[in-house]
Amino acid sequence: MRPHSLARPHPALVLLLALAALLLSAVPALGAPRSAAQPLAVTSSGPLAGQRLDGAQAFLGIPYAAPPTGERRFRPPQPPARWDGIRQATQQAPACLQFSPFGLSDPQNVSEDCLYLDVYRPATATPGARLPVIFWMHGGAYSQGTGTQFGGQTMARLTNTIVVSINYRLGQLGYLTLPQFGQEGTTGSGTWGLQDQIAALGWTRQNAAAFGGDPGNITIAGQSAGAGSVCALLTSPKTAGLFGRAILQSGPCSLLAAPDQPTAQADGQAYAAAAGCPQGPDTLTCLRAAPPAALLTAAQNHPTPGPATGTPVLPRQPAEALATGAWHKVPILIGSTAAEARFFVALTQPHLTGEQYTAQINATYGPAAPQILAHYPPADYASPYLAYSALLTDATFACHTYWTAELLRTQVPTYVYEFDDPDSPTLLGAQVPGLDESNAHSAELAYLFDFTMGDRPLTAPQAALADQMKRSWASFARTGSPNTAGQGAWPTAGGGDSYRVQSLRPDGATRTTTTFATDHQCGLWASLAGNRP
Structure with missing residues (x-):
């Protein structure tokens, strides 16, 4: 690949x-x-x-x-x-x-x-x-x-x-x-x-x-x-x-x-x-x-x-x-947040209009713009901000996480996660009133560290997820596997239709999903990139 x-x-x-x-x-x-x-x-x-x-x-x-x-x-x-x-x-x-x-x-x-x-x-x-x-x-x-x-x-x-x-x-x-x-x-x-x-x-x-x-x-x-x-x-x-x-x-x-x-x-x-x-x-x-x-x-x-x-x-x-294969082959844990680009769009274009959204897609993607707009129509989202955030999340962090994991999984044990807390804090100072910035870039950091830049303390369910994540990260560091006692199984990535991602959610809702690539429309972005086998 x-x-x-x-x-x-x-x-x-x-x-x-x-x-x-x-x-x-x-x-x-x-x-x-x-x-x-x-x-x-x-x-x-x-x-x-x-x-x-x-x-x-x-x-x-x-x-x-x-x-x-x-x-x-x-x-x-x-x-x-x-x-x-x-x-x-x-x-x-x-x-x-x-x-x-x-x-x-x-x-x-x-x-x-x-x-x-x-x-x-x-x-x-x-x-x-x-x-x-x-x-x-x-x-x-x-x-x-x-x-x-x-x-x-x-x-x-x-x-x-x-x-x-x-x-x-x-x-x-x-x-x-x-x-x-x-x-x-x-x-x-x-x-x-x-x-x-x-x-x-x-x-x-x-x-x-x-x-x-x-x-x-x-x-x-x-x-x-x-x-x-x-x-x-x-x-x-x-x-x-x-x-x-x-x-x-x-x-x-x-x-x-x-x-x-x-x-x-x-x-x-x-x-x-x-x-x-x-x-x-x-x-x-x-x-x-x-x-x-x-x-x-x-x-x-x-x-x-x-x-x-x-x-x-x-x-x-x-x-x-x-x-x-020219690298130090060690077990890998790799992942992203469910809405990475909300952070960047909130900082740069928080009040994006529908007309601006369409114009930006046309300017950025040229001949491919109609195909992209068909997959991310503004009418399917509550706001152009959310539409553009979804598009950018998929085109960058989500699908590239998938593609990087695909490079790695045939060579070493590879575990993939997606952080998905619909009420997660964002970075202190990055909040824009009225915008949903949950699951944005850096959202998971407050769940793993005593992080000084979270905009608010974690709730009890979020703190439980944070403890779960810390134990999984530490288990991976200790053994090369994020699996821990008392938590659901976390399988290796697999490939194709069996590509497995651990969706990290609060309230005990963490689960393994096989629809990550479909959910993030990675087939579309692979075809546009023009260099998939």
Whole structure:
């Protein structure tokens, strides 16, 4: 099977590349005396004093690399410095330098010095306990977000797992591609953020046992651009042996196409010029000396599509590598929410009219527009907003999840889910009065983490679903299967008419369905893509 949309992103993806997901916390505290009540972990860089939570322990703001500032800007991450004495690990680190185009967050604490991670463990964990490790990468269109939003306290306590949540460089600071990097001998142009993730993963493997984790049982996981990062890690030659399972949430590999070197270099040159550093022998010197504010201002008009291919770190498109078997074959858990695109349409076109809906389909899809409108007629939906959200959900996340799972299921055990809570919270600040934004992009995050960006607390039935999901995710991390005692069977994906998806619903309504591809009209979108076998 050939992967979809590798030459260029689906036209609808232009709208969907802006995810808002942040906010943060405080500056890490260093050097204060350790209280006798504080938990202790001894890492390769030195001992850490954490904090006790309800049934769990947290070690926050741990450096996994040296600050990527000054001459280390736009270079591969370097090992962190060792420290003398006990380092206080009780406050979270700043988010990496970023901007939020939709105003869903207002970072009060961002910094280039941001390569830190948080570790959560059960209160009963001891060094050498060999608990499964979930290694989490946040989303945010490779341009925004922070690992500090994703508290792992409840997951660790409830499921007896170790949860690691990381920061990594974002935007052009994380993915700038220029020919001058090769000329100066710096490898990995366009993959600085990906190399951060690899460094954090290596640090986690090296130090997992110090927190009670099993270095031989690490599951990489991420949502949106974080799932795209999982795709890259699955196919990077640099990650062999670093993990044993993978979870992809709302970021199917066939959707998130990575730029090649010529495309990424052209984007990088335009960005450098906007930052006041035109092409020439001193471009990199200029960029490394530029004030962060100048780099951030330039990035607002020159966003990055993520890591570039054509380097030793990421030689080829992840979806191509998956299709040809050139990847680290591990069990996969992959899924999406039932109405992903409601998030993006609510932010960009909340008051879409019927006339605008029809005009937009015609403009986007050209000769195929009549066929698409016949499958998504406005009269079948309560509003043009819901019609357009359904169309975009199917064309992007839903069907690409299906196609990515089809690539994987014949090679490894593959489990697929669809999150479907018709009253789920949305992201704080993203609500538009009068619009149904349930099941939108990021809706599932509040069910898996102590998430700081949900717009309201979960109800009792939702909390029960959240516990079910945490146990399933942890079971997958522990055994490679999301099946748990006392819950309905969750089968592997299967194929064709037997393609099985676990529909995750509250009130005990979770069930296995075989109609996902039909429900999301994937046959239509496959025929329009023009590259299905």
